[in-house]
Amino acid sequence: MMMRAMRLWMAAGMTSAALLAGCAPQYVNIPEQAGDVASSNVNATNVRNLEAQALRAVLEDRPVEGPVGITLPQGTDPLTYAAVASAVGDDVLTPMDDVEPASMLTVEQVRIRGTRAEVDVVRPRGTEGRQYVTVYLDRNAFSGWTVDRIRPWQGQVER
Numbered sequence: 001m002m003m004r005a006m007r008l009w010m011a012a013g014m015t016s017a018a019l020l021a022g023c024a025p026q027y028v029n030i031p032e033q034a035g036d037v038a039s040s041n042v043n044a045t046n047v048r049n050l051e052a053q054a055l056r057a058v059l060e061d062r063p064v065e066g067p068v069g070i071t072l073p074q075g076t077d078p079l080t081y082a083a084v085a086s087a088v089g090d091d092v093l094t095p096m097d098d099v100e101p102a103s104m105l106t107v108e109q110v111r112i113r114g115t116r117a118e119v120d121v122v123r124p125r126g127t128e129g130r131q132y133v134t135v136y137l138d139r140n141a142f143s144g145w146t147v148d149r150i151r152p153w154q155g156q157v158e159r
Helices: 002-021 045-061 078-088
Strands: 027-030 068-071 103-113 116-124 130-140 144-157
Touching (some): 027 045, 045 078, 045 116
Parallel strands (some): 068 103
Antiparallel strands (some): 116 130
16 A cells, blocks of 8 residues: 555656656757757747747847847748747847848857756847847746846857
């Protein structure tokens, strides 16, 4: 009887852990790296949510005037662009829109390692060109991805 109760508790604990972790890939590299076993699906729901949260944080950190365009990693489909744009804000344009944005945000890389993630974004740097920024995020089972910190890099982005 004691063994059966222990098995039930273990099963309940494992089920809870699985639910808290979610069904999304826990190890992601975008862009794909040669020989890697990580997921590189740019249209996965967890990647979409992560990109939206990171882009929103970059805009909150340094707001821009007028509509802002977003460029997501190569292979992103129109549905993902639409979902990310609507989650980021009202004045967010995608490459499918016919309007020229006042400024542009570009997601360069996404890395997910379990409940921690990093998103590299290139943002406008006023009249000084463009700046590389890394957004560090943590995933909570109840609130999803939340920004831990934003790290702007000093060098100029040439493209």
